[in-house]
Amino acid sequence: MIRLTDIWRTYDVGGRPLHALREVTEEVGDGEHVAIMGPSGSGKSTLLNLIGCLDRPSRGTYELAGRNVGELSEAELAEVRRHQIGFVFQSFHLVQRLDARANVELPMAFAGVERRERRRRADAALAAVDMADRAEHRPDMLSGGERQRVAIARAVVMEPRVLLADEPTGNLDSRSGGQVLARLDELNRGGITLVVVTHDPAVAGRADRVITLVDGRIVNRMRGEELGAANPWIDAAESAAEGEAEDAAAERPVSGGTEAAP
Amino acid sequence: MSFADLLAYAGGALTGHRLRTALSMLGVAIGVASVVLLTALGVGARNYVTDQFASLGTDLLIVAPGHTETTGGVPGLGGTPRDLTLDDGRAVLRSVRGVLQASPVVMGSEAVSFGDRSRDVAVVGTSSEYAEIRDLHVAAGQFLPPGDWDRGAPVAVLGHDLAQALFVARDPVGQVIRIGEFRMKVIGVLAKLGVNLGVNFDEVVMVPAATNMRMFDRTSLFRLLLKTTPGADLDAVQRDVKAVLVERHAGEQDFTLITQDALASSFSAIFNALTAAIAGIAAISLSVAGIGIMNVMLVSVSERTSEIGLLKAVGAESRQILAAFLLEAVLLSLAGGLVGLAVGWAGLEAVSALYPEFPVRPPGWAVAAALGVSLVVGALFGVLPARRATRLDPVAALHG
Numbered sequence: 001m002i003r004l005t006d007i008w009r010t011y012d013v014g015g016r017p018l019h020a021l022r023e024v025t026e027e028v029g030d031g032e033h034v035a036i037m038g039p040s041g042s043g044k045s046t047l048l049n050l051i052g053c054l055d056r057p058s059r060g061t062y063e064l065a066g067r068n069v070g071e072l073s074e075a076e077l078a079e080v081r082r083h084q085i086g087f088v089f090q091s092f093h094l095v096q097r098l099d100a101r102a103n104v105e106l107p108m109a110f111a112g113v114e115r116r117e118r119r120r121r122a123d124a125a126l127a128a129v130d131m132a133d134r135a136e137h138r139p140d141m142l143s144g145g146e147r148q149r150v151a152i153a154r155a156v157v158m159e160p161r162v163l164l165a166d167e168p169t170g171n172l173d174s175r176s177g178g179q180v181l182a183r184l185d186e187l188n189r190g191g192i193t194l195v196v197v198t199h200d201p202a203v204a205g206r207a208d209r210v211i212t213l214v215d216g217r218i219v220n221r222m223r224g225e226e227l228g229a230a231n232p233w234i235d236a237a238e239s240a241a242e243g244e245a246e247d248a249a250a251e252r253p254v255s256g257g258t259e260a261a262p
Numbered sequence: 263m264s265f266a267d268l269l270a271y272a273g274g275a276l277t278g279h280r281l282r283t284a285l286s287m288l289g290v291a292i293g294v295a296s297v298v299l300l301t302a303l304g305v306g307a308r309n310y311v312t313d314q315f316a317s318l319g320t321d322l323l324i325v326a327p328g329h330t331e332t333t334g335g336v337p338g339l340g341g342t343p344r345d346l347t348l349d350d351g352r353a354v355l356r357s358v359r360g361v362l363q364a365s366p367v368v369m370g371s372e373a374v375s376f377g378d379r380s381r382d383v384a385v386v387g388t389s390s391e392y393a394e395i396r397d398l399h400v401a402a403g404q405f406l407p408p409g410d411w412d413r414g415a416p417v418a419v420l421g422h423d424l425a426q427a428l429f430v431a432r433d434p435v436g437q438v439i440r441i442g443e444f445r446m447k448v449i450g451v452l453a454k455l456g457v458n459l460g461v462n463f464d465e466v467v468m469v470p471a472a473t474n475m476r477m478f479d480r481t482s483l484f485r486l487l488l489k490t491t492p493g494a495d496l497d498a499v500q501r502d503v504k505a506v507l508v509e510r511h512a513g514e515q516d517f518t519l520i521t522q523d524a525l526a527s528s529f530s531a532i533f534n535a536l537t538a539a540i541a542g543i544a545a546i547s548l549s550v551a552g553i554g555i556m557n558v559m560l561v562s563v564s565e566r567t568s569e570i571g572l573l574k575a576v577g578a579e580s581r582q583i584l585a586a587f588l589l590e591a592v593l594l595s596l597a598g599g600l601v602g603l604a605v606g607w608a609g610l611e612a613v614s615a616l617y618p619e620f621p622v623r624p625p626g627w628a629v630a631a632a633l634g635v636s637l638v639v640g641a642l643f644g645v646l647p648a649r650r651a652t653r654l655d656p657v658a659a660l661h662g
Contacts, residue, residue: 045661054575054656075579082577093572093660097278107576109267154576 001161001193002028002051007060009046009216020046021216024060030161033185033194035207035224043216044197045166051195052085052164053077065161082111086155086192088184090167092147094139094154100126101135104154111158125153129183145176152183156192163187165196169203181206201227263582272590275562283594286558289551290598290636291605297544297632298606302624303613304537308530309621314458315526322395323361323500324520325354325486325507344511345482348411348471353510354486358502360494365391366411366471367485370478372442374467376428383424384466385441387474395489398463403435403450406470414472418446422454423464441467444477456619496521541628545635551598552639559591559647570651571659580652587651591644592637599636603629 009021020043028034036044049055050062053069062069064084072080087093094103104122113121126132129149139147148168155163165184169177185206188194196203204210205227212220276283327346348366355364368387373380390408392398398405405419418439425434425448434448446469455463475481490499500519508515563570573583610622 046657049657052575054660075581078574078577078579080577081575085577087575089660091568093568093575095569095572097274106573109271110263110573110576110578110582112263115267158577 001030001032001065002026002195003061003063004051005061005063007047007050007057007062009043009050009055010058019216021050021057024213024216024218026211026218028193028195031188031191031193032209033188033207033224034196035204035210036195036197036213037199037201037204037210038213039199042213044213046216047213048164048166048195048197051162052087053080082107083158084161086158086160086163088148088151088155088163088165088168090170092139092144092151092171094147094150096139099136099138100131100142100150100153103139103150104157107154107158121157122153125157126150128156129153143176144172145179148172148176148180149183152180152187156187160192162193162195165194167198168196169198169200177203263578268582268586268589269593272586272593275566275586275590276593279562282558282561283597286551286554286594287598287601289554290548290595290639291602293544293548293551294599294602294632294636295606295609296547296602297541297628297635298603298624299609300540300544301537301628302606302610302622304533304540305625305628306620306622308533308537311529311533312526313621315522315529317397317458319395319397319489320522321362321490321492321494321496322522323488323490323496323503324522325350325488325503326484326518326520327482327516329516329518344514344516346486346517347481347483350507350510351483351486352411354488354503354506357506358499360490360499361488361503362491362494363391363395363489365389365395365487365489366483367392367487368471368474368478368480369484370474370480372477374424374428374439374441376434376437376439379428381424381427381465383421384461385474385477386461386466386468387471387477388468389471391489392468392487395487396458398455399453400450401453402433403448405450406468407449411470412472414470414474414476416444416446416473417449417470419450419452419468420448421452421462421464421466421468423462424467425451439467441469442477444473446473541631548632548635548639551636552595552643555591555595555640556643556646558594559587559644560650562590563587563647563651566651567654567659570654571656571661574654574656575660584648584652587648588641588644591647592640595636595640595643596633599633602636603633606632 004024004026007021007024008019011018011020024047036047038044046055050057053064056070064080067080069077069080095106098106101119101122104125105118108118108121123132123135126135129152131146131149131153134142134146134150139150142150163184168180168184172180181203184194184196196207198204205224207224210222210224210227211218325346351364351366355361365388370385370387371382372385373382374385375381388406389411390406393400393405400419401422403419406417407415418441420428420434428434428439429437434451437448438445439448440446452463452468457463469477471483488503490496500521504515504519507517511517570583606624610624613622614620
C-alpha cells in the first residue's frame with residue numbers, strides 16, 4: 001500500500017539544511033496497522049504528512065497504491081488526498097461554524113457529491129461513531145471525545161484506503177481516548193490501512209508493527225505486542241547515539257512536539 | 263463542488279462574523295449610495311436646467327448688448343458697445359424676414375408699494391409681445407397693452423405672489439401702486455408661473471419698456487427677444503439679424519446673439535462634466551471600500567489558516583479554495599452594493615418628497631456602474647487574500 005524508498009525531507013533553516021527525515025525506507029501493507037513512535041522532533045509528524053501527500057519528500061520515492069506520488073501535480077495530489085487518505089488530528093480540526101453533520105459532509109462537498117447522497121453518507125458515518133443524535137451540534141457543544149469521533153467520521157466518509165492519525169488521543173482523557181482507539185481498531189479490522197503517530201506506548205501497542213524514529217531516522221522496528229510499558233525510543237536512542245552523536249548535535253530538529261515541521 | 267455548495271460555504275463564513283461582515287459591507291454601501299445619489303442629483307440638475315431652456319422654445323433668438331469676443335483694437339476706438347435700443351428692435355422686426363415678433367426687455371429693481379405694504383422686486387420693462395413669446399398668461403385683467411413701444415404708459419402687471427402680498431384679498435386690478443416714486447395703475451395679474459431661468463415670475467412687476475427706461479434712466483435694452491416664424495431657417499435669420507444690427511451700429515458687432523439651443527447645450531455640457539466629477543469622487547470611496555474588503559479578507563484568511571489547512575487535507579483543490587474565498591469577497595461587496603443601492607434609492611425618495619419639482623432619477627448607467635464596480639471591487643481586492651489562502655503550506659496551516 002505504502003512504499004517509502006530512501007526518503008529524505010530537508011528544510012532550509014536560516015541557510016542551513018535541517019534533515020527532518022533521513023533515508024527512511026519502509027513498507028506498509030494493505031490493511032496493516034502501524035504505529036510511529038519517537039521523541040519530540042524525531043520527524044514522525046513529518047513522515048505522516050508525507051504519507052498523507054500534504055508534503056513531498058526532498059529525496060527518495062514514495063509510492064501509494066502503486067503510484068509514484070512525487071510525480072503527481074498539485075491537483076492530482078489533492079485528488080489522492082480526497083479519495084485515498086483520511087486524516088485524524090490531535091486537535092480535531094473541526095470547522096467551528098459548521099455542525100457535526102456539515103463537518104462530515106465537507107470532504108464530500110469539495111468532491112462534488114450530490115447533496116442528498118452526502119447527507120445519507122454523513123449520517124451513516126456519524127451513526128458508526130455513535131454520534132447520530134449529535135449531528136446538529138456544533139463542535140463547541142461537543143466534548144473532546146465526541147469531537148474526535150466526528151473527526152473520524154469525516155476522515156472515513158470518503159472511504160479512503162489509508163487512515164492517518166496524528167496523536168489521536170493526545171487531547172483526550174483515557175475513557176474518550178479508549179472509545180476513539182476502539183473505533184480506529186474497528187475501522188482497521190474492516191480493511192483500512194491505519195498509520196498512527198503517537199508517543200503513548202499504550203496506543204502504539206495496539207498496532208501490528210511499531211516503528212521508532214529518532215532524529216528522522218528509523219532506529220527500531222518491532223511487533224506491537226513486543227512493546228511493553230517501556231519507552232522504546234530511549235533504548236533505541238542510546239544505541240543509535242553512538243554513531244551519530246556529532247550529526248545529531250549539529251542538526252537536531254527544532255523541538256516542538258508533533259509540530260516538528262517548521 | 264457545485265456552485266450552490268460553494269455559495270453556502272462562503273456565505274456561512276460571512277454570517278459567522280456578523281459585525282465584521284456588516285462593517286465592511288457598510289463601506290461599499292456608502293460608496294454605492296453616494297454614486298447613486300450624487301449622479302442622480304447631478305443629472306437631475308442638468309435636466310432641470312435644460313428643461314427650463316426648452317421652455318423658451320426653439321424659435322427664440324436673444325440679442326444682448328456687448329460682445330463677449332470683443333478684442334482690443336485701438337484703445338478708445340470701438341471699445342464701448344453702443345446701446346441696444348428700441349429702434350434696433352423695430353428695425354430688425356421690419357427688415358428681417360423670418361422674425362415674427364420682437365419684444366424688448368429692460369430690467370431694474372425697485373420697491374413696490376400699495377398703502378403701507380411694500381416689497382423690493384424686479385421691475386421688468388417689456389411689451390405686449392412678451393406674453394406671447396414667453397407664453398405668459400394673466401389671471402386677472404390684461405397684460406401690457408399692445409402698440410407703440412415708445413409710449414411709456416403708467417401701467418403695471420403684477421406677478422401672482424406679489425399681487426397677493428400687496429393686496430391680500432382685494433382685487434388689485436384698477437388700483438394704483440407706487441414703484442419707487444412713480445405711480446402706476448395695475449391693469450393685470452399674472453397667472454402663477456414659478457421660477458423660470460432664475461427669474462421668479464410670481465415676484466415681478468411688469469411695466470412698458472419705455473416706462474422702465476424712464477424710471478431707471480436707461481438708454482439701452484437688457485435683451486431683445488425675437489421670435490422666428492415657424493419653419494424659418496434659424497441660421498439665416500441669425501445672419502440677417504446680425505447684418506441689420508451691425509449696419510445700424512456703424513459696422514461693429516457690439517452685441518451677442520444667443521439661441522436657446524446653444525445655451526441649453528453649454529449648460530448641459532457643464533452639468534455633465536459636474537456629474538462625471540461627482541461620480542468620480544464617489545468612485546474613490548468605492549475603491550476605499552474595496553481596500554476595506556481586502557483587509558477583512560486578509561484577516562479572515564489568517565484567522566482561518568487551520569481551516570484552510572484542513573480543506574487541503576480533505577482534498578480540496580487550490581482552485582476550489584481560491585473560488586471560495588473570492589466568492590466570499592464578492593458576496594461581501596455585492597451585498598454592500600445592494601444595501602447601498604437601497605439607501606441611495608431611499609435618499610432619492612426623500613429628495614423628491616422634499617422638492618417635487620426637481621427631477622431626481624438616478625441614471626441607469628450609474629446604478630449599473632455602481633453595482634458593477636462593487637462586484638469588480640470585491641473580485642479585484644479579493645484576489646490577493648484568496649491567493650494567499652491557496653498558497654498556504656497545508657502542513658504549516660494545520661499545525662500553526
